[in-house]
Each structure stands twice: as structure tokens, then as C-alpha cells.
Amino acid sequence: MTTNIRPISPDDQKAIVELHARSFGPGRFARTAYRIRERGGSEAKCSRAMFDGDRLIASVRLSEISIGGKSGAVLLGPIVVTPELKDNGRGSALMQAAIDAARSDGHRAIILVGNEPFYGLFGFKPIPPGDIVMPGPVDPTRLLALELVDGAMTGYKGLISSKA
Ligand SMILES: CC(C)(COP(=O)(O)OP(=O)(O)OC[C@H]1O[C@@H](n2cnc3c(N)ncnc32)[C@H](O)[C@@H]1OP(=O)(O)O)[C@@H](O)C(=O)NCCC(=O)NCCS
Numbered sequence: 001m002t003t004n005i006r007p008i009s010p011d012d013q014k015a016i017v018e019l020h021a022r023s024f025g026p027g028r029f030a031r032t033a034y035r036i037r038e039r040g041g042s043e044a045k046c047s048r049a050m051f052d053g054d055r056l057i058a059s060v061r062l063s064e065i066s067i068g069g070k071s072g073a074v075l076l077g078p079i080v081v082t083p084e085l086k087d088n089g090r091g092s093a094l095m096q097a098a099i100d101a102a103r104s105d106g107h108r109a110i111i112l113v114g115n116e117p118f119y120g121l122f123g124f125k126p127i128p129p130g131d132i133v134m135p136g137p138v139d140p141t142r143l144l145a146l147e148l149v150d151g152a153m154t155g156y157k158g159l160i161s162s163k164a
Contacts, residue, residue, distance in 0.1 A: 003090065005097045008047040008059065015056035016049065023080045032113045035136055036063060036075055036162050044074045046101035050081075050094050057082045058090050060098045065111070067132060068158020072108040075160065095122050099146065108152040111160065113142050122146065133159045 008016070020028050028034060042064055050058040060079040067073055076098065081091045099122060102110055112119060113134070116126065124144040131153075132143060145153050 003050050003052050003057065003093075005048050005050050005094060007045060007101075008043065008049050008061070012049050012056055012059070016059045016061075019056065019059060019080050019082060020078065023083060024078070028078070031078065032075075032134055032136060032138060036065065036160065042163065044102070044105070044107070046074065046098055046105050046107070048094055048098045048101060050090060057085055058094050060094050062098060062102060062110070064163040065160050066163045067111070067156040067160050070156060071163055072152070073156060074102055074107050074110055076110050076112040077114065091118075092121065095119075099148075103148045108147070108149045109156065110146045110148065112144055113138050114144060115142065116144060119144050119146075127153070131157055135160065 024031070044062040044064050047061045048059070049056050058079075058081040060076065062074040062076050064071070065073055065075045079091060079094060081094070099110065111127070111132065112124065116124070124146045126141060127143045127145050129140045134143065147153050
């Protein structure tokens with residue numbers, strides 16, 4: 001694989017928007033991460049994109065959030081690999097790069113809404129029902145967290161909101 005992974009820059013936004021549109025269609029605007037970002041959530045600097053030469057082929061976004069008023073966590077999503085390049089290890093490589101970056105940036109936990117069979121590969125675990133409340137309806141079995149600092153999740157309870 002002659003790819004490389006870099007932090008997302010403002011110049012990458014157009015390609016990311018196109019990739020999201022191709023993968024999710026109009027339904028993307030109903031996704032939780034979009035709703036949080038719409039309310040002013042800022043892109044965390046651990047967000048990453050994968051390139052094949054100059055072509056952006058995958059991206060993963062993370063946004064700084066607060067949970068019950070407490071900062072230190074980031075919300076991951078979406079992660080997208082160009083459809084024809086899926087199932088070849090790229091999504092995993094990008095996830096691992098973003099997790100490593102979030103840890104070295106000092107974040108304490110990563111939260112997401114997603115599929116446990118995939119995200120469980122990276123250590124994400126279900127959040128006990130009721131501990132964390134998303135702004136909008138979410139299947140509670142899909143609310144997952146990865147502690148970057150041991151025990152971090154015990155300190156987080158309440159409503160997730162964007163941290164501008
Ligand atoms: C989910 C996604 C990012 C994974 O990227 P990828 O490059 O295809 O994944 P990889 O090749 O690194 O797969 C790694 C492992 O995850 C598994 N996997 C991939 N997608 C999966 C999914 N949706 N559910 C469960 N397992 C999945 C693979 O089978 C593989 O398992 P293995 O190591 O046992 O073979 C990619 O399929 C994608 O862009 N999907 C569409 C957008 C999407 O649904 N994003 C997630 C929601 S935000």
C-alpha cells in the first residue's frame with residue numbers, strides 16, 4: 001500500500017465532503033456526529049485523512065466534546081474509506097492512527113455511535129445505558145467508548161455537547 005496518513009487540513013475539506021456524500025448520501029445529515037458538529041463542535045487536531053499520492057481516499061473526523069459539562073473527550077465519526085478500496089486494511093490503519101493521535105494529544109476518551117464488531121477490534125466497549133446522553137435518538141447498544149486513560153469513563157456522565 002503506497003498510502004500515507006496525515007492530519008486533516010482545510011484544503012482537504014472539499015474531498016472529505018465528496019467522500020461522505022458518496023458513502024452516506026443525504027442521510028449523513030441525520031448522523032449524530034453531524035448534529036454535534038452543526039452545533040459548533042470544532043474539529044479535533046487528531047482527525048486524520050489517508051492519501052494515495054495526492055488523492056484523499058479515506059478520512060476519520062474527531063470533534064472535541066464535553067460530557068455533562070466535563071471536557072477531555074472526543075467524538076469520533078464518521079470514518080469513511082472510498083467504497084472501491086474497502087476491506088483492505090485501510091479503515092483499521094486510519095482508526096489506529098486517529099486513536100494514537102488522540103492519546104498523544106492528551107484526550108482521555110473517545111466516544112462514538114457505531115457497530116461494536118468493527119470498533120471492538122480497537123478496544124471500544126459499550127457505554128452502560130443511561131450514563132451518557134446524546135443530543136437526539138441513538139440506539140444505546142451502539143454507544144461505545146474507548147478509554148485512553150484508565151478509568152476515564154467513570155468520570156463522564158450526562159449530556160454530550162459540542163465544545164466550540
Ligand atoms: C467501516 C469502514 C471504515 C472500514 O474500513 P475498511 O478499510 O473496509 O476496513 P478494514 O479492511 O480495515 O477491516 C478491518 C476489519 O474490520 C472488519 N469490518 C470492516 N467493516 C466492518 C463493518 N461495517 N462491520 C463489522 N466489521 C467490519 C473487516 O472484516 C476486518 O476484519 P478482519 O480483520 O477480521 O478481516 C469502511 O467499510 C467504510 O467506509 N464503510 C462505509 C462508511 C461507514 O459505514 N463508516 C462507519 C460508520 S461512521
